[in-house]
Amino acid sequence: DVQVEESGGGLVRPGGSLRLSCVASGFTFSTSGMNWVRRAPGRGLEWISYISAKSNLIHYADSVRGRFTIFRDNAKNSVFLQMNGLTDEDTAVYFCARGGYSSSWLDSWGQGTLVTVSS
Amino acid sequence: EVVMTQSPATLSMSPGERATLSCRASETVAGNLAWYMQRPGQAPRLLIYAASTRATGVPARFSGSGFGADFTLTISSLESEDFAVYYCQQYNDWPTFGQGTTVDIK
Numbered sequence: 001d002v003q004v005e006e007s008g009g010g011l012v013r014p015g016g017s018l019r020l021s022c023v024a025s026g027f028t029f030s031t032s033g034m035n036w037v038r039r040a041p042g043r044g045l046e047w048i049s050y051i052s053a054k055s056n057l058i059h060y061a062d063s064v065r066g067r068f069t070i071f072r073d074n075a076k077n078s079v080f081l082q083m084n085g086l087t088d089e090d091t092a093v094y095f096c097a098r099g100g101y102s103s104s105w106l107d108s109w110g111q112g113t114l115v116t117v118s119s
Numbered sequence: 120e121v122v123m124t125q126s127p128a129t130l131s132m133s134p135g136e137r138a139t140l141s142c143r144a145s146e147t148v149a150g151n152l153a154w155y156m157q158r159p160g161q162a163p164r165l166l167i168y169a170a171s172t173r174a175t176g177v178p179a180r181f182s183g184s185g186f187g188a189d190f191t192l193t194i195s196s197l198e199s200e201d202f203a204v205y206y207c208q209q210y211n212d213w214p215t216f217g218q219g220t221t222v223d224i225k
Contacts, residue, residue, distance in 0.1 A: 035214070037163075044206060044216055044217065044219045045155075045163065045206050045208075045216040045219075046216065047213070047214040047215065047216065050213070059213055061213070062120075095163070103210040103214055105153035105165060105168035105169075105208070106153070106155075106163075106208075107165045107168075107174060108165075109162040109163050110162060111162050112162065
């Protein structure tokens with residue numbers, strides 16, 4: 001069974017930082033591209049970042065580039081999202097999702113972790 | 120950025136009815152289009168990829184069509200578990216999603 005589980009969300013003040021984690025099982029993580037997608041309150045889904053299986057291709061949405069960093073540890077079947085310079089616009093449920101190489105459909109998603117940016 | 124526009128925003132339907140959801144891209148995305156369903160409090164679920172290929176385990180009542188910039192998701196006969204929000208997503212460029220269509224009970 002493919003499973004993806006996010007953690008690390010919480011309440012953070014504007015300008016603060018947070019690191020999200022995602023651990024996967026049930027598939028060969030080291031050959032899978034991984035993505036982060038978020039859904040802000042009252043809004044739709046927004047793709048924010050991708051990392052390839054060997055970390056040689058990384059891409060960000062304009063809304064987070066320069067503030068967020070994606071990285072992975074294949075030995076721990078985990079992908080991470082380091083979020084710095086948070087604003088209230090970053091308040092959302094953050095999902096981790098498996099993809100392919102580069103841009104693709106996302107076939108396995110976690111339940112998400114809530115990030116709230118507020119003073 | 121490829122902008123995806125879904126219509127209608129809300130579709131009020133009864134169980135057993137046929138639902139047709141539309142998705143339009145601001146430029147051609149060829150056949151690089153996926154559809155997802157999301158119920159409240161749950162993870163999105165992949166329904167369709169490559170515009171018309173059902174993902175593993177997706178019931179046959181879900182079908183996708185289209186190519187280029189205009190796409191359609193059809194649910195042939197709505198069941199209670201189908202009332203949810205549906206998103207299209209292009210992956211011809213870096214991914215972008217439509218704003219969603221809510222299918223609710225009339």
